[in-house]
Amino acid sequence: DVKVTQSSRYLVKRTGEKVFLECVQDMDHENMFWYRQDPGLGLRLIYFSYDVKMKEKGDIPEGYSVSREKKERFSLILESASTNQTSMYLCASGFYYGYTFGSGTRLTVV
Amino acid sequence: QKEVEQNSGPLSVPEGAIASLNCTYSDRGSQSFFWYRQYSGKSPELIMSIYSNGDKEDGRFTAQLNKASQYVSLLIRDSQPSDSATYLCAVTGSQGNLIFGKGTKLSVKP
Numbered sequence: 001d002v003k004v005t006q007s008s009r010y011l012v013k014r015t016g017e018k019v020f021l022e023c024v025q026d027m028d029h030e031n032m033f034w035y036r037q038d039p040g041l042g043l044r045l046i047y048f049s050y051d052v053k054m055k056e057k058g059d060i061p062e063g064y065s066v067s068r069e070k071k072e073r074f075s076l077i078l079e080s081a082s083t084n085q086t087s088m089y090l091c092a093s094g095f096y097y098g099y100t101f102g103s104g105t106r107l108t109v110v
Numbered sequence: 111q112k113e114v115e116q117n118s119g120p121l122s123v124p125e126g127a128i129a130s131l132n133c134t135y136s137d138r139g140s141q142s143f144f145w146y147r148q149y150s151g152k153s154p155e156l157i158m159s160i161y162s163n164g165d166k167e168d169g170r171f172t173a174q175l176n177k178a179s180q181y182v183s184l185l186i187r188d189s190q191p192s193d194s195a196t197y198l199c200a201v202t203g204s205q206g207n208l209i210f211g212k213g214t215k216l217s218v219k220p
Contacts, residue, residue: 033207042198042212045209048207101155102153
């Protein structure tokens with residue numbers, strides 16, 4: 001089975017901090033995605049990547065950036081955390097036959 | 111903006127009944143269609159994928175696709191209390207990313 005691992009399950013950060021969320025997959029997938037999930041708003045795509053060094057903006061990229069230096073690792077960066085970025089962050093990996101999600105990081109910005 | 115629409119529910123069915131979950135999508139170019147199950151506090155888990163018109167069965171689950179009507183459905187036969195979860199419909203967007211509906215909450219009453 002594909003395994004997608006997110007480094008932290010829960011995270012509490014202060015406003016203005018730079019935050020790194022890490023995601024690693026073990027199936028050599030080229031496609032990786034970052035979503036955030038909020039009650040009533042569903043899953044929204046932040047950024048995605050189809051290859052090393054490549055990145056594409058999703059629907060809500062403002063306030064975020066990403067890094068993909070190696071195929072298996074896709075990092076989401078909050079440049080200056082704000083309270084409206086408190087959310088569940090979900091990383092996914094896969095191809096046209098389906099995507100596997102990591103267990104998620106619940107980030108609280110105080 | 112490409113959209114995926116689902117009734118938010120909650121949909122309540124008695125144990126042993128058939129649960130029927132529906133989804134419509136706006137992008138006629140979508141090629142792949144998925145159903146995810148998400149338990150409270152957990153990440154989405156892929157349960158069904160379907161790529162061509164018709165029915166696809168897997169155990170108690172049947173996915174149905176009608177591309178002409180832009181409609182996808184999921185039937186759960188012999189519903190169990192353990193099926194109580196939020197079910198997310200997802201379709202591929204033009205860039206290969208997944209576009210999610212906001213989910214239908216299913217409650218199976220013993």
